[in-house]
Amino acid sequence: MPGKYFEVLTTVFQKQAAIFESGRLWEGLLAIGQQYGLTEAQFTAAMNDAKALEGVNTRFRRAIGEDQVQVTPTFFVNGAPYEGEADVAALSKIFALAAKG
Numbered sequence: 001m002p003g004k005y006f007e008v009l010t011t012v013f014q015k016q017a018a019i020f021e022s023g024r025l026w027e028g029l030l031a032i033g034q035q036y037g038l039t040e041a042q043f044t045a046a047m048n049d050a051k052a053l054e055g056v057n058t059r060f061r062r063a064i065g066e067d068q069v070q071v072t073p074t075f076f077v078n079g080a081p082y083e084g085e086a087d088v089a090a091l092s093k094i095f096a097l098a099a100k101g
Helices: 005-022 025-035 040-047 050-065 088-100
Strands: 074-077 080-083
Touching (some): 005 025
Antiparallel strands (some): 074 080
């Protein structure tokens, strides 16, 4: 799915509550994968990729341990964390303040 990263991620975020509430996590994610052209075999291979899982777990451990992330989303601008949802206007203000130093 090269080139569709943000489309897929958006779909996952849009459907995550329904998938979680259904209790059918595998099936819910598989359906999204298939929506974007993955076969069940490709999805299963991706989900069982030990190297990819270790990469995700390493980023997770760093976010929790080193970066002290406790809320999603958390944005870092010049090393300063900004927690919680922020629309474009709020992020623009944060970026403008950071640019001023």
